Amino acid sequence: MKLIKAGINFVCNLWNAVTAVVTVIVNxxxxxxxxxxxxxxxxxxxxxxxxxxxxxxxxxxYCSNVYAACGLAQNDIENGGTLSDExxxxxxxxxxxxxxxxxxxxxxxxxxxxxxxxxxxGPFSFLTEVVASMLVSLLVVSMLGGIVSALGIGVEVSQxxxxxxxxxxxxCGGSLEDLDYLSSAIDSIIVMFDGLGAGFIAMCPGxxxxxxxxxxxLAMAALGLALSLYSTTFTVxxxxxxxxxxxxxxxxxxxxxxNTERINVKQRITRGLLENxxxxxxxxxxxxxxxxxxxxxxxxxxxDVSS
Amino acid sequence: xxxxxxxxxxxxWRNIIxxxxxxxxxxxxxxxxxxxxxxxxxxxxxxxxxxxxxILFYFFVGREEIxxxxxxxEIVDTGVxxxxxxxxxxxxxxxxxxxxxxxxxxxxxxxxxEYLREAYLWLKxxxxxxxxxxxxxxxxxxxxxxFGSYPLRGGPRCLGP
Numbered sequence: 001m002k003l004i005k006a007g008i009n010f011v012c013n014l015w016n017a018v019t020a021v022v023t024v025i026v027n028x029x030x031x032x033x034x035x036x037x038x039x040x041x042x043x044x045x046x047x048x049x050x051x052x053x054x055x056x057x058x059x060x061x062y063c064s065n066v067y068a069a070c071g072l073a074q075n076d077i078e079n080g081g082t083l084s085d086e087x088x089x090x091x092x093x094x095x096x097x098x099x100x101x102x103x104x105x106x107x108x109x110x111x112x113x114x115x116x117x118x119x120x121x122g123p124f125s126f127l128t129e130v131v132a133s134m135l136v137s138l139l140v141v142s143m144l145g146g147i148v149s150a151l152g153i154g155v156e157v158s159q160x161x162x163x164x165x166x167x168x169x170x171x172c173g174g175s176l177e178d179l180d181y182l183s184s185a186i187d188s189i190i191v192m193f194d195g196l197g198a199g200f201i202a203m204c205p206g207x208x209x210x211x212x213x214x215x216x217x218l219a220m221a222a223l224g225l226a227l228s229l230y231s232t233t234f235t236v237x238x239x240x241x242x243x244x245x246x247x248x249x250x251x252x253x254x255x256x257x258x259n260t261e262r263i264n265v266k267q268r269i270t271r272g273l274l275e276n277x278x279x280x281x282x283x284x285x286x287x288x289x290x291x292x293x294x295x296x297x298x299x300x301x302x303x304d305v306s307s
Numbered sequence: 308x309x310x311x312x313x314x315x316x317x318x319x320w321r322n323i324i325x326x327x328x329x330x331x332x333x334x335x336x337x338x339x340x341x342x343x344x345x346x347x348x349x350x351x352x353x354x355x356x357x358x359x360x361x362i363l364f365y366f367f368v369g370r371e372e373i374x375x376x377x378x379x380x381e382i383v384d385t386g387v388x389x390x391x392x393x394x395x396x397x398x399x400x401x402x403x404x405x406x407x408x409x410x411x412x413x414x415x416x417x418x419x420x421e422y423l424r425e426a427y428l429w430l431k432x433x434x435x436x437x438x439x440x441x442x443x444x445x446x447x448x449x450x451x452x453x454f455g456s457y458p459l460r461g462g463p464r465c466l467g468p
Contacts, residue, residue, distance in 0.1 A: 291333030
């Protein structure tokens, strides 16, 4: 009996000792993780700070140029129905402006910073990926943050979609302030591709203006697909999930809008207000692009989350 | 109307096949894109993508042909009765609830647009149902017999006589 009691006491003492040691180790680990995250954040902030400032100062000019080019294109469409060569050049120059060059520079800086931090943090390099991906997202949204207000175009993005993205962003560790930037960025991206969609419709000979929404939706679907295809190239870790979710939302939203618009166009054709000379085939193409985007992004998200 | 007139409202298989093939092709293309990344694909992942494709197909194609296409349409004195396709039961729609009956008034076979044989019944709450052309023509005549004029045509965003 005494032997059993002694055995139980021994096990209890051993357990307490192990628990104490584990607690010390966990506390030390947590302290180290906190320090490492702060270290990585401050390093990347030091690198990105000037870059973000520069980008923000450029974004106003960039937006003005895009806005002016869109105005020219709109004039052409209203007056002649087609886009003049001058407008095409102005539009392409405005879209492929300095901001793209800076973006390329940012990609180089990010790559180098990630490499250096991965070496410095050694076995804890996974933290670099988590923090860096958040900062990369922040960089992107900072660049695009001013475009919506500059263009002054309203975009219908349902509250539910924004909430889903917002929840995921906060879940991934983003702050509410960053979330505001992100919301603006998503709107901005949609506006940019709305512009490209308008250009697409304008450049298609014989495409009636009633199909303008089709161009928007096709452009949005193409952007969503592109985001899902290149999400792992642009960002890592939580950032990849974020990009893939945005891709899923964009493709899903494009699909929803395409179906709404398809029914609307069908009503107009049936009523005899619009002639169908084959343009409705583009609905099928756009639906295909958006469908592939939704499926690819779904797989990406599942793979990201499970890994 | 002295007695109810009943019209069958069969599924428009051409729509299901053409638009369904778009989602089938999207599924195959997505699989091809995933495999070109070189990371492989498990059975579970294949199942998830297939399930998503089926959900998209139902939401954007199947729902219209099942939930929004009644099995039979009955024209009665007070309105129309829509018989549900899969579930038992029926929905009574009074003439006052109808926003428009959208139908192509020309000859669809002459313009070569097969889908113009289909017609839409729009309600004031912006719900819509797919009905066949003979049903829509009969509905228009019944409406005129009651109100003295044909119902409006077009959808909520393009209403007109």
